[in-house]
Amino acid sequence: MQRPAKTDFPIHDLLRERWSPRAFDARLIEPAKVKSLLEAARWAASSYNEQPWAFIVGTKDQPAQYASVLECLIEFNQGWARSAPMLLLTVAHLQFEKNGQPNRHAYHDVGLAMGNLSAQATAEGLLLHQMAGILPDRAKQVFAIPDGWEAVTGVAIGYPGDPATLPDPLRERELAERTRKPAASFVFAGKWGTTLGLLSGK
Numbered sequence: 001m002q003r004p005a006k007t008d009f010p011i012h013d014l015l016r017e018r019w020s021p022r023a024f025d026a027r028l029i030e031p032a033k034v035k036s037l038l039e040a041a042r043w044a045a046s047s048y049n050e051q052p053w054a055f056i057v058g059t060k061d062q063p064a065q066y067a068s069v070l071e072c073l074i075e076f077n078q079g080w081a082r083s084a085p086m087l088l089l090t091v092a093h094l095q096f097e098k099n100g101q102p103n104r105h106a107y108h109d110v111g112l113a114m115g116n117l118s119a120q121a122t123a124e125g126l127l128l129h130q131m132a133g134i135l136p137d138r139a140k141q142v143f144a145i146p147d148g149w150e151a152v153t154g155v156a157i158g159y160p161g162d163p164a165t166l167p168d169p170l171r172e173r174e175l176a177e178r179t180r181k182p183a184a185s186f187v188f189a190g191k192w193g194t195t196l197g198l199l200s201g202k
């Protein structure tokens with residue numbers, strides 16, 4: 001299924017065609033594509049080139065590894081994410097390697113890496129669904145995540161599936177219109193709250 005963004009201005013197809021499904025096809029992701037997804041994340045920009053990220057992978061052809069990532073999601077997310085052939089946990093390093101000082105852009109940079117991974121996924125015909133609904137403490141314990149590192153999100157990845165496989169409320173959400181706030185409501189110039197002239201027509 002495709003759910004392209006209805007944009008106010010043209011954007012690249014890789015961005016227009018991205019959306020977050022909850023129904024995934026059972027088809028496994030080809031190993032070469034898995035490598036490309038992770039490589040795309042690796043080449044994200046980061047503050048001081050710190051690369052303050054780690055990814056814990058579970059794929060369905062490795063059932064024990066898959067199950068250990070799945071159990072770190074909250075129950076609601078486990079319900080639908082278990083249809084995805086690949087799960088990830090993203091982990092942020094909250095301190096700089098060289099001096100242990102707090103890295104306040106670590107979450108930002110993990111997000112950038114996921115943006116890269118997301119664009120690569122779309123290019124490969126894959127989609128992903130990111131999740132704040134994880135159990136960071138369980139992840140820390142299950143994977144022995146070191147101090148100073150924190151699980152940030154879960155991510156379900158795969159080829160889009162049939163929404164008819166979802167229970168009622170989720171199926172409706174899968175088919176609902178995708179919406180966004182207008183850019184004019186959050187793009188300012190001059191002072192906070194004053195819309196950039198280009199967008200307000202002034």
Ligand SMILES: Cc1cc2nc3c(=O)[nH]c(=O)nc-3n(C[C@H](O)[C@H](O)[C@H](O)COP(=O)(O)O)c2cc1C
Nearest residue numbers: 018019020021022077129130131132133134153178
């Ligand atoms: C950081 C992050 C956390 C999210 N957490 C969840 C989640 O726990 N469960 C869920 O079903 N969707 C989650 N989502 C998906 C968002 O609800 C979804 O991206 C948003 O509704 C926009 O839809 P779209 O991605 O299809 O454009 C999350 C997305 C992001 C980026």
